[in-house]
Amino acid sequence: MSASDTSQAALAGYDRLIRRRLLLLAVMTCGIAISFVVDLASGPSRLPIADVLAALRGTAAADAPASIIVWEIRLPAAIMAILVGAALALAGAEMQTTLDNALASPFTLGMASAATFGAALWIVAGLSVPGIPDDWMLPLNAFLCALGSVFLLQAAARSRQAGPETLVLFGIALFFTFNALVAILQFVASDQALQQLVFWTMGSLSRADWTTIRLLGLALVVVVPFAMMAAWKMTALRLGDERARSFGIDVAKLRWYSLVRISVLTATSVAFVGTIAFVGLVGPHLARLVIGEDHRFFLPASMVAGALVMSLASVVSKTLIPGVEIPIGLVTALIGVPFFVSVVIGRRRG
Amino acid sequence: MMATTVPPLHVQNITAGYGARTVLHELTLPPITAGRITALVGPNGAGKSTLLRVLAGLLPARGSVRLGEVELNGASIDAHARHVGFMPQLQPQRAALTVFESVLAALKATPFSGRTIDGGEARRRAMDVLTRVGIADLALEPLGHLSGGQRQLASLAQAIAREPDVLLLDEPTSALDLGHQATVMHLVDELAREGRIVVAVVHDLALAARWSGLVVVMHRGRLDTAGPPAASITPDMLARVYGVRARVEPCSRGTLQVIVDEPLPHVS
Numbered sequence: 001m002s003a004s005d006t007s008q009a010a011l012a013g014y015d016r017l018i019r020r021r022l023l024l025l026a027v028m029t030c031g032i033a034i035s036f037v038v039d040l041a042s043g044p045s046r047l048p049i050a051d052v053l054a055a056l057r058g059t060a061a062a063d064a065p066a067s068i069i070v071w072e073i074r075l076p077a078a079i080m081a082i083l084v085g086a087a088l089a090l091a092g093a094e095m096q097t098t099l100d101n102a103l104a105s106p107f108t109l110g111m112a113s114a115a116t117f118g119a120a121l122w123i124v125a126g127l128s129v130p131g132i133p134d135d136w137m138l139p140l141n142a143f144l145c146a147l148g149s150v151f152l153l154q155a156a157a158r159s160r161q162a163g164p165e166t167l168v169l170f171g172i173a174l175f176f177t178f179n180a181l182v183a184i185l186q187f188v189a190s191d192q193a194l195q196q197l198v199f200w201t202m203g204s205l206s207r208a209d210w211t212t213i214r215l216l217g218l219a220l221v222v223v224v225p226f227a228m229m230a231a232w233k234m235t236a237l238r239l240g241d242e243r244a245r246s247f248g249i250d251v252a253k254l255r256w257y258s259l260v261r262i263s264v265l266t267a268t269s270v271a272f273v274g275t276i277a278f279v280g281l282v283g284p285h286l287a288r289l290v291i292g293e294d295h296r297f298f299l300p301a302s303m304v305a306g307a308l309v310m311s312l313a314s315v316v317s318k319t320l321i322p323g324v325e326i327p328i329g330l331v332t333a334l335i336g337v338p339f340f341v342s343v344v345i346g347r348r349r350g
Numbered sequence: 351m352m353a354t355t356v357p358p359l360h361v362q363n364i365t366a367g368y369g370a371r372t373v374l375h376e377l378t379l380p381p382i383t384a385g386r387i388t389a390l391v392g393p394n395g396a397g398k399s400t401l402l403r404v405l406a407g408l409l410p411a412r413g414s415v416r417l418g419e420v421e422l423n424g425a426s427i428d429a430h431a432r433h434v435g436f437m438p439q440l441q442p443q444r445a446a447l448t449v450f451e452s453v454l455a456a457l458k459a460t461p462f463s464g465r466t467i468d469g470g471e472a473r474r475r476a477m478d479v480l481t482r483v484g485i486a487d488l489a490l491e492p493l494g495h496l497s498g499g500q501r502q503l504a505s506l507a508q509a510i511a512r513e514p515d516v517l518l519l520d521e522p523t524s525a526l527d528l529g530h531q532a533t534v535m536h537l538v539d540e541l542a543r544e545g546r547i548v549v550a551v552v553h554d555l556a557l558a559a560r561w562s563g564l565v566v567v568m569h570r571g572r573l574d575t576a577g578p579p580a581a582s583i584t585p586d587m588l589a590r591v592y593g594v595r596a597r598v599e600p601c602s603r604g605t606l607q608v609i610v611d612e613p614l615p616h617v618s
Contacts, residue, residue: 238446243508246430
């Protein structure tokens, strides 16, 4: 075969690879649609799929029980599952590239602990920003603390021209610090406040409503275009810091903006649904397995995989024990732990 | 192919290091010209890789690195990338990218020759680079599946994708078998002869003697000797810099061979 034949064959092969990736994305998106409908059908009173579809299309009577259950109760939670899954998985994908560590997740650097601390400040001590309605205090506090932890992290990153190792080290320090602060608040909390705090940290979709859905949706709409614009640079970062710099990439700036995107998505998600573990780890891993790390495809695939996992977890949380809705954070942790272990073992073998 | 020959690279009074540790002391080199490989040699810790990283703009330094009229030391990351390509010693093993994608990323990461190139042109260029390096058949292989020699070639493809005037290679042949050493050095030699400046850290003095036009011998962060292989690779230099008693003898085809007889007793 001549040189030009070889390169023509390779280019054709690359086109096939791209088509295969788009197909996989489409298949996973269909998976989300199916899981979404099943999610709407499952719960304390199981609805036939036909009724769910009728309610969604608006062909069922507006005051029919199925319509009310679907629109008032289940739809916000089902949509929230997809949005949170997409947001946390995107944050996780960026975090893994930024830190060059496949075991990183949005919670690796202490953001969830900081958010929990913010929530605890309001639940236990009633501390927060004046002039905000009480309903909003808890998510706002969680959001502000998560964001604050990221700014601390970035200050450290900036001051020392830090690479991934310094960031991880400082993140671990933040994790333990905020956990200790939360423990202090738990120690002094009343029984009732303690119960509320523990429930909050488990992570649940039941707090979803149309306002929180709009806000998280807005965060995604704002962040995703910036993430996609940086896709080639993030792909190049996979080839190493020095290599990326030799391509003309300001690596410190790239990390900084990536951490800003991660913090907005993570803080917003945690503020509305509490701590949901491992979606940010599992989503990017599935995406890497089936699509690779060309970030033009890796980032969307992570979002789609994360959304699918969360939607399925939501179904499981309602069907595992009939009549009981297990907090979804516990379900994702139960799926996540075996996955985490298998990744570590797989890496040892590799 | 290069249209014009690149002006010489002037390295003057370079002082650099890591934190409080100074590795390079007021280092000045003779002008480095395009056309032949310049080999940086010297014992471990002599400052070869540090110098290469200064030239690549990856390590801040005092002094001057001038390409013709352009001062590169202290120039922006972007300005550096316009002139200089860098091939690090270590390649990441875990990136889930194909060879083709890694070269595409080099072309698409930042504007190339001042403009953003479209997907079609990037693909064509990336495939040309792979053909040039002789690994077009590996285009769709994941980087993690490559052998050591293939990985070096893929890495070289990433380094030359942006058509740099100055190509800096950190031990391009380390850990390669004889066949791959020859393949890589032959390719690098061609790239130099097309009119580029090529500076390579080389450990193997026989390789340096065979392939380079200028051998820069570094010792403890300073320049020891610089000149054509026959002038710089001498028994005196080997005793002084490497601490060995050695012979330097031309082979039947005239290329210098280094034969090490024994270590010298430590003087310092």
